[in-house]
Amino acid sequence: MAKELGRVQDDIERKLQLGNFATNVQTTIMVTNIQSAGDLPPRPPPPRSQGEVIIDGFTKFSLSELKAATENFSEGNMIGSGGTGDVYKGVLQDGQVVAIKKLHYIRDIDESGLYDGINAFVDLKHKNISRPLGYCHEVIMVLIRDNGKCVRAEHREFCFVEEYMENGSMEKIIDGSRFIGWSCRFKMIQGIAQGLHYLHEQRVVHRDLKPANILFDSDMNPRISDFGVAQKLDLGVEETSGDTNIAGTVDYMPPEYLFEGTVSTKCDVYAFGITLLGTIIGGMSMSRPQEPIRWAFEARDDVRTELFKPSLCCKSQLMQIKKCMEIGLLCVEEDREHRPTMADVLAMLNGVKELPALKQPWGIE
Incomplete structure (x- = not known):
């Protein structure tokens, strides 16, 4: 009987651990290979980096990085606004000051056109052209009200990152x-x-x-x-x-x-x-x-x-x-x-x- 109770208790603890894990899962799910502790010595933690370098000098940033850089896109960091999006001053993890343009809701915009924009400016190098530093494109799940019910829906976030110019605009x-x-x-x-x-x-x-x-x-x-x-x-x-x-x-x-x-x-x-x-x-x-x-x-x-x-x-x-x-x-x-x-x-x-x-x-x- 004691052994049966022990197995039941172990089973309950495992389910509680799985439940805690599930509640912390975000919209982006990363799948990793799990190895037993005895197979290999523990690996050192990866170096802290900013985004994924696509080509030299051009980075794919995560939305969380850009939120941290702009204090969650706060109004105090907004330096401009236009028909296609808002521009924020941000500070990256390494201390670099950047300008981040966060596009307005893009559900009806052709995503291929946005990548055409990246293709157009990624290799540009001229003294009278602002230097592009990277971009961010993520799909997150949000709750919206539809016919009186709360439903989950995809929300697309797209940002462009450029060098910051301290003397403002024309x-x-x-x-x-x-x-x-x-x-x-x-x-x-x-x-x-x-x-x-x-x-x-x-x-x-x-x-x-x-x-x-x-x-x-x-x-x-x-x-x-x-x-x-x-x-x-x-x-x-x-x-x-x-x-x-x-x-x-x-x-x-x-x-x-x-x-x-x-x-x-x-x-x-x-x-x-x-x-x-x-x-x-x-x-x-x-x-x-x-x-x-x-x-x-x-x-x-x-x-x-x-x-x-x-x-x-x-x-x-x-x-x-x-x-x-x-x-x-x-x-x-x-x-x-x-x-x-x-x-x-x-x-x-x-x-x-x-x-x-x-x-x-x-x-x-």
């Missing part, structure tokens, strides 16, 4: 809250053009170029960032059409992409033109015009120092400002075939190529 310059003289503004314009030209040489279309995605390093050099919706064109392919997953920011989208889903490098050229005009308008002493394209077209022949803040520019720089206004207008031509390439833009900015005649911008009568 948004502050565009909206006029951060004052920078024309010489520095022109240097920034050149840097953005160089970075975009490099992207297009790699057949990469950014698709969401805007001031919020142009960051500044410690030396105030512009860096194009946020490649979450970038697309890499196949070799020999100039454009793709019929894209139903329109991504980006409407104010910076050309008509052929907005209405037809046509993707080409000329989409980025259009966005660059809007950004260039905004860089000029951000230094104006008057209130910001509601229609920057119309304003630039009508004011280009009457550029005066009194239009700008007194310390922004001098008379000798007015011709350069006028030229930049015209380059911006060329970039926002309605017909993408009439827009310059970024190689042309650089040549015009540097004074080695003449500007073609302007046409009246679309939407202006």
Whole structure:
């Protein structure tokens, strides 16, 4: 009888241990080979690491690592927000400060498109391109209410990790809250053009170029960032059409992409033109015009120092400002075939190529 009671007690203890184990199982289950203690000497614990290095300098992070880096994606660590996601400042286990973009709920987004974004930027190396550090993609189980019942459902989390830029974005310059003289503004314009030209040489279309995605390093050099919706064109392919997953920011989208889903490098050229005009308008002493394209077209022949803040520019720089206004207008031509390439833009900015005649911008009568 005592032996029977002992076996029953042992069986109960084993079931309790299994029950405790089951309650601690998370959504990700790792299967390991269990060896008896007598087979092999105990192995030392693995070194603590950050994620899984996919290729040199590019890491697949776990969601738990990024939560720890951002204090569970706290509002206090949020440094930006946009249509596709929120950006957080984070500190990794090794002390490295990073920027982490956490995409909004992506149930209806084609996951292959997200990996296209990774493929587009993983090998990019340029002084005017923000350095990609890695990504995170996990499926977690959450409880949701469906027809009055709580049910388990899959929830997908996708994050991009880039180097952190301490001097913020170009948004502050565009909206006029951060004052920078024309010489520095022109240097920034050149840097953005160089970075975009490099992207297009790699057949990469950014698709969401805007001031919020142009960051500044410690030396105030512009860096194009946020490649979450970038697309890499196949070799020999100039454009793709019929894209139903329109991504980006409407104010910076050309008509052929907005209405037809046509993707080409000329989409980025259009966005660059809007950004260039905004860089000029951000230094104006008057209130910001509601229609920057119309304003630039009508004011280009009457550029005066009194239009700008007194310390922004001098008379000798007015011709350069006028030229930049015209380059911006060329970039926002309605017909993408009439827009310059970024190689042309650089040549015009540097004074080695003449500007073609302007046409009246679309939407202006």
